[in-house]
Amino acid sequence: MNLDGLRPWGGLVDGDRPDVVVAGIAYDGSAVYRKGAALAPQRIRELSAVMPPVTEEGQLLTGLRVKDIGDLDAGEDIEGGWMDPMNRLAAIPPEAFLTVAGGDHCTAISTLAAQTRRHPGLRVLWVDAHPDLCDYSRGGSWTCGCALRRALEASGIEPSRVVIAGGRDFDPEELEFIRANGVLLVTAADIARDPTGSAQRIAERLAGSKVHISFDIDVLDPAFAPGTEIPSAGGLSSREALELLRGATRSSTLVGFDVVEVSPPFDNADITSLAALKMIFEVWGLVIGKR
Numbered sequence: 001m002n003l004d005g006l007r008p009w010g011g012l013v014d015g016d017r018p019d020v021v022v023a024g025i026a027y028d029g030s031a032v033y034r035k036g037a038a039l040a041p042q043r044i045r046e047l048s049a050v051m052p053p054v055t056e057e058g059q060l061l062t063g064l065r066v067k068d069i070g071d072l073d074a075g076e077d078i079e080g081g082w083m084d085p086m087n088r089l090a091a092i093p094p095e096a097f098l099t100v101a102g103g104d105h106c107t108a109i110s111t112l113a114a115q116t117r118r119h120p121g122l123r124v125l126w127v128d129a130h131p132d133l134c135d136y137s138r139g140g141s142w143t144c145g146c147a148l149r150r151a152l153e154a155s156g157i158e159p160s161r162v163v164i165a166g167g168r169d170f171d172p173e174e175l176e177f178i179r180a181n182g183v184l185l186v187t188a189a190d191i192a193r194d195p196t197g198s199a200q201r202i203a204e205r206l207a208g209s210k211v212h213i214s215f216d217i218d219v220l221d222p223a224f225a226p227g228t229e230i231p232s233a234g235g236l237s238s239r240e241a242l243e244l245l246r247g248a249t250r251s252s253t254l255v256g257f258d259v260v261e262v263s264p265p266f267d268n269a270d271i272t273s274l275a276a277l278k279m280i281f282e283v284w285g286l287v288i289g290k291r
């Protein structure tokens, strides 16, 4: 990929009072199937130079001040290391829209704990093939199947303030947790059968709130995002995901977006990293559109 003469993040200007702050968390110690997500922040940052500062519907992102604070260190394991990146993220002024590139999904423990400090009363849209709500999964309590469960504990966010969208691979324990705690689950099948109604159901739950979107790239079908820890068939197309993000956040205020589980070593021709970048830039368009 020839990136000569191009600047990161679509060339959007760095500023002292940024509208958007970008950070990476290059950690994949919680990945149990295949590692590689630790390489994602660097690859996504490099490839961000090819993105035009314009959304797919022609909305200009020029004028958006984007500041990239680099990668934050979660240490050797996230159980002992999540506080350091959390403190760095929590110190970012709440006016700035937070964008984080993981890492595996346990990096969202740091991100969500920081976000609820920046934005008390936050709601979470967890877009993922998996709920990640196990208390114990695949040999540990801090593995990817536990990411949301640990993030809720670390952040203090009530489970009823979470919507899971795109789910299709479940452990029985996760379905019990969802039913017992009032989590809204909108499955990948729901979205395929009724995309508009599914987005509307989510929008109603999120209405009037500040919302952080945690986007696991494995919500996309492996055809659209092969470079991930554990591909799950029957997923969303990139198109469906973009429409879902737009419709589901129609009545709420977006305050952050993290994209996780991109695994460059398992990618083909960077299409997974570029899908992640498409989501980031279109979400920035949604943020600008609401101002």
Ligand SMILES: [Mn+2]
Binding pocket: 105, 128, 129, 130, 132, 144, 147, 216, 261
């Ligand atoms: Mn996940």
